[in-house]
Amino acid sequence: MILCDIGNSTFHFLIEGKEQKYFLHENLPELKKRIYFISVNEKATAKLLSQYPTAINLEQYMKFETTYVGMGIDRKVACVGCENGVIVDAGSAITVDIMEDGVHKGGFILPGIKNFREIYPQISPKLDFDFSIKLNLDKIPQNTKDAISYSILKAIILPIQEIAHNKKLFFTGGDGEFLSSFFPDSSFKKDIIFENMKGIINANSCIA
């Protein structure tokens, strides 16, 4: 079984337990096994299907209860199966979603760390500093570089802290491990999307 998570900028494959990323314009590999995919990108979906007409879109096989309008399928897949908790997917954007009794209660979208940092030089060239990952958040910043890194981290951490309250916190995505280090009782689940895609396939015997 081959899995593919199609995002805004990449095809993200899981092939025999190994992850492979291809940019949208790149040629896709020759694959013999059945492909199961999810996609937030129609054009890329069309490209995948033209090369692999038997690939199965898992979206139609997913049960997901929410009143939220406009939730991407990747966000839904990251949340599915979680009974109670907060799921944080920290990539180019940081999506934060709340699950209660297996039902999605809503969520919010912060900018990812890299994109957050890139706002500053757009405001003023004097604010063009690298993000420093080693920063004591208990100290009030004493220079511009620390002031920016402190602000980025506080702006991301505090809204998550507030919404999580006593709920379980799960992190995934490229900055997930780093951010989870600020939340003592949180878990980092690197492959939550692929794991949950497998769960959807197993729950639907007709496509398994």
Place this chain on the structure above:
Amino acid sequence: MILCDIGNSTFHFLIEGKEQKYFLHENLPELKKRIYFISVNEKATAKLLSQYPTAINLEQYMKFETTYVGMGIDRKVACVGCENGVIVDAGSAITVDIMEDGVHKGGFILPGIKNFREIYPQISPKLDFDFSIKLNLDKIPQNTKDAISYSILKAIILPIQEIAHNKKLFFTGGDGEFLSSFFPDSSFKKDIIFENMKGIINANSCIA
């Protein structure tokens, strides 16, 4: 007396109690009275001084105690004279500064609301939504537009709330009045920079 606060993009004058803004490339008005100014922009300072050679830079007349490195003169002027409190100047950036016993203890720099909003479409065209100023922050967002506005507001409000704790909060700047509405015991001081510039002039009889 004429006051001028020179920023990154404008000359901001106070002439006979009336504010006037000029972009950096615009011709400056004919002014007969003595001009007192502060500036974060060397090129614009040179332009002002070439037209008004007797204009007085207030920076040299200001006493301001801080260990913070790289603090703009406008930020210092907004803070000067505050014994205990947090000063928030909400413009293209939002500077947050902490004063204790008349000494500056440090601060941080969040993106301004407008610049914050503009990150989102840079992440994905699906995140291109106007900021909604009327939003119930006690409700978990149920759609992308609310999710973005909620995130922007929480990312700005919570770090200010955390640092302010039991201190007095003062807001100034273009979004100062709006942001102060989220802090019941805060004050909005529209003209804090000009007021404090007058204070510096009055405290220095040699230039008054």
